[in-house]
Amino acid sequence: MKIALGSDHGGFELKAKVIEHLRSTEHELEDLGAFDSTSVDYPDFGAAVGRAVADGGADVGIAICGSGIGIAIAANKIAGVRAATVHDVTSARLCKEHNDANVLCLGERFLGIQVALDSVDAYLSATFAGGRHARRVEKIDHLDSE
Numbered sequence: 001m002k003i004a005l006g007s008d009h010g011g012f013e014l015k016a017k018v019i020e021h022l023r024s025t026e027h028e029l030e031d032l033g034a035f036d037s038t039s040v041d042y043p044d045f046g047a048a049v050g051r052a053v054a055d056g057g058a059d060v061g062i063a064i065c066g067s068g069i070g071i072a073i074a075a076n077k078i079a080g081v082r083a084a085t086v087h088d089v090t091s092a093r094l095c096k097e098h099n100d101a102n103v104l105c106l107g108e109r110f111l112g113i114q115v116a117l118d119s120v121d122a123y124l125s126a127t128f129a130g131g132r133h134a135r136r137v138e139k140i141d142h143l144d145s146e
């Protein structure tokens, strides 16, 4: 899969660790910044990751800020994006299985490194369950055109 990654300064260190972790896999990575820990605005990076996924340049995104909240709110403003803030391996797996989340959002200030990396792995290896969940995801997608 092609994965677009982005963070603000609050997620910069965890993004670097996620990239290091994923480099040993077959996934293709695109780092959309931030490229250092200088203070920046998370909406810019949430939107960049969201746009990369929405326009087909990436299959999925990983967006990281201090809490995982602001960057998810920003990414979700891009039509076609379903960004989910997760806090553990189970929510990371379920956001793919039930919600077909196409952007995984993490909070560097809330997650231990191992939980964060395990959550990334759980998300990337999970599969959308379809069935009744497909109808619900379609309803979410229709909200983009309201």
Ligand code: RB5
Residues within 6 Å of the ligand: 008, 009, 010, 011, 042, 065, 066, 067, 068, 069, 070, 071
């Ligand atoms: C930046 O200080 C912080 O507000 C940001 O990383 C994020 O937590 C916002 O939701």
